[in-house]
Amino acid sequence: MKFLGIIPARYASSRFPGKPLIDIEGKTMIQRVYEQVKKSTKLNEVVVATDDQRIAQTVLSFGGKVVMTAEHHQSGTDRCAEVITNIEGYDVAINIQGDEPFIDPAQIDLLANCFEDTTTQIATLVKEITAEEELFNVNIPKVVRNSKGEAIYFSRQTIPFLRGVEKDQWLQKQKFYKHIGIYAYQVDTLKALTQLPISMLEEAEALEQLRWLENGYAIQTAITTHETVAVDTKEDLTKILRLFFNK
Template identity: 55%
Template sequence: MQILGIIPARYASTRFPAKALVDIGGKSMIRRVYEQSLKAKQLDHLVVATDDERIMDHVLSFGGNAVMTSTEHHSGTDRCFEAFSKTQGDFQYVINIQGDEPFISPEPIEELAGVLDGDTELATLVKVIDSMDILFNPNVPKAILNKRDEVMYFSRQTIPYLRNVEQDNWLKFHTFYKHIGIYAYRTDVLAEITKLSVSALEKAESLEQLRWLENGFSIKAVITSDDSHGVDTPDDLDRVTKKFLL
């Protein structure tokens, strides 16, 4: 299987403009994401998909691959499809790597690549929840899996609801999963899902991946021990810098 890694990187960001170019210990955020992703052995090619020439020029300056995409995309998935369409190669899968995780480990990318067998339509990562704060945090999407480790549903609510169990004991009685937002798409499926209209469940939860489930696509879940360390705000940047560089 030929796998294309794509790192979407927008310049504009409501909470942290130009964060892709912010300096983190002598390297830009996007360079750190790129160099960490290059360590994933299963990726046959890696490219940054951006909407801004400043990011494009910067990636090219350190020897990376980059492609310009539209400023009108509403999701990383749409940006990935345009970048895939503009990248030469016979790729069966695309892995969408978050552009705001400067210290991403190659292991979760490799774990995700490991289930891409030609039959898998879509895949993503989940991690067992071990914290009550995460379990009841609506900003952390949760996932329910079936016996084949396929996602049945995503929600910002804590799911499933444990009836007749005190909430303080929920982690003792059930295994809950948080969703880690890195996706793999079979390329023919990627082409199909970018044509779908926003769905009712997607609107309700503000979770794009529900559009795919609601339209009958299957999402394989890979359980990882790795965690995400995304940077959405300057405070997030301070937190991850202290964790990984100090």
């Protein structure tokens, strides 16, 4: 089975414009992401998917591979789908966030391992929640899994709800999982997903993976113990510098 790693990257971020090109101790963020992803033992190829020439030229300057995509894409999933329509020969596409400069390559390998079961259509990662501030944070999507490790539902609310249990006791009574936003898809499945209309549940929660569940696709999950650190704001960049460079 051949795996293609795709890093969607766009310049026009509403919260942090130009963030793929910000400098992190001498390297742009997109270069740090690319170099981390290349350490995966499962990927046969890695490309950056972008609609911006500044990002494309930066990737080429450090020896990376880039695929130009359309400007109109609303999500990384759509951008990845365009890439795999133009690059043939791969069985699975892995959509890797372009704003995690220190992503653990083992997480990519863990996700790829889900496809040892040839019936897997889509796979993603989850991590056990251990702190109340995460458990009740509506900006952190939660996921409930079935006995086969497949996602049953994703929500910004805390799920499952523990009836008759005080909230400060929930973590002692039940395992809760948060969603880690990295996806892998069988290429034919990825092409089909982008043809689906926005669903009721997706619109309600603003989580695109609910569209897939609502249309009958199975999402296999794997549990990671590694914490991801994304750069969504300038404050996040400060945190990254403190965590990894003692700045």
